[in-house]
Amino acid sequence: MNDWRLQGQEKFLSAVVLQRKKYQLYRKGWDHDHCEFCGAKFSLEIAGSLEAGYATVDNYHWICDSCFDDFKEMFRWKISK
Numbered sequence: 001m002n003d004w005r006l007q008g009q010e011k012f013l014s015a016v017v018l019q020r021k022k023y024q025l026y027r028k029g030w031d032h033d034h035c036e037f038c039g040a041k042f043s044l045e046i047a048g049s050l051e052a053g054y055a056t057v058d059n060y061h062w063i064c065d066s067c068f069d070d071f072k073e074m075f076r077w078k079i080s081k
């Protein structure tokens with residue numbers, strides 16, 4: 001698969017556990033994150049940003065719904081509730 005969004009994320013996102021959730025700040029003082037693939041912005045404060053998506057359990061990595069759908073087989077993500 002040759003896609004501009006793929007830039008080595010398999011090094012840290014292969015077969016990780018993801019949770020679908022409302023955007024949460026990774027830590028205080030942070031106000032947004034970007035989708036690890038397409039760069040779409042996640043924020044509850046910035047207009048036009050995504051307010052929910054898939055994230056690692058620690059809220060450090062965020063993935064938007066469309067990138068999740070496009071790459072879920074390739075990355076073998078496990079979904080946790």
Ligand SMILES: [Zn+2]
Nearest residue numbers: 035038064067
């Ligand atoms: Zn994306």
